Amino acid sequence: MLNLLHTPSQLLTDERLQQMCREGNIIEQDPRGPKVIQLPDGDFLKIFRARRVFSGARLYSHARRFYRNALRLQALDIPTVTVKSLYHLSHSGHTAVVYQPLAGQTLRQLMASDLARLYPLAAKLGTFLATMHDKGVHFHSLHSGNVLLMPNSEFGLIDVSDMTIYPWSLMCATRIRSFVRLGKYHEEMVVLDKAFWQAAMQGYQQASAKAARCVPSILASIDYLQSR
Template identity: 40%
Template sequence: MTYPLLTAGHLQHARVIERDPRGIKVLQLPDGDYLKVFRLRHRYSLARIYGYAQRFCSHAGKLAALGVPSIHIRACYAVQDARLLAYPLLTDAAATETASAPLSHTFAVHYAPLPGETLKQLLDQQQLPPELVRQLGAFIAELHAKGVHFRSLHLGNIVLTPAGELGLIDIADMKIYPWSLWFGTRLRSFRHLTRYARMNIPFGQSNWTLLVDSYIEQAALTSCQASCLKKKMQHYLLHPPH
């Protein structure tokens, strides 16, 4: 598939939100939309055939089809001029004085964000009531029933929208199956949810218990599965991977 090229015009008055040693990663555009940059991580990678930007766009479309609130894709651009993603952003005059470095397998996705606040933000503001925790448990059960295995599932990537719905952001790292998740995959999903230790402590044991109970009820787990999930959660919370 051929993509339009990213130009300096697309970046006018944009604000750098995130960067790393390779350059700019995320830009906010004047209208509030975002431009997210996807670079090839490894020289020998399947991403040369089906890249992270393409997955990001595909996942957004699939989530919309499943009725899961998420970001809205505006466009995907191929990036061939490294000057456009240098930090700080170069003016047109400065760019003409700088040698261009050709890029390959680098794309920029223009998308509208999902409005609302992340559950991490609400937790930090002490605005995460028990009914919202129960809603979260039911939401995760809904994702699993719809075949969504979100590897970046954590409170910072789940948004409460103004309409009171829960939705997902930062959706590049996921698999969406045409069947409900197997129980083992569901356990791995909860492992992802609990992996950030700094989130575990303020969330509190009572909230984790409430979340799991809500999930078990919504997912209609067997008594054996419910017991297994509770034991696994105790282990995950005591031994987070990060």
């Protein structure tokens, strides 16, 4: 894995990027330009633009973090995307990855279109999150748009550039922070009611003996977020 983490990035020229935009489908963009492009073969190009002249991302790019985290998650048997290529753009500090996506639907998509399918999977979602936390994964961008339900009814993670993976299981305070991040999207906390989260926490607790003392505090945090 060490060799893979030091894989050199390739130059993605402006001309090649424009060609990718023309031939592919722009999924996400902002005032600075395209951010995510679906390529004709089904892979995705994700662009990370450095926001500041002096930034840690210029020393160790977001694209390389994305690559590193995907490799580490795979080593931990946590389903995620497969990165195929690393790029640096002509503009200083801008980087990109091409990755093979996971098949499936995000929790956010299911909440909008097929909520009934999600409720029976609440305990399984709790088990997935407990397993992730027991393996030391603190996903700083944990929200319903980054957790995917795959066709085999297992869960996986996408958009994985922003996480810390510790060599020990997460402490209670860190586990609670992971769930509190979900409260950023209050409308989603309301859609998934107390019964859903109680079932999820039953699965969470059953999957992790270390999590038992954390569950009451996690549920209290969720109750507070839903009642705001």
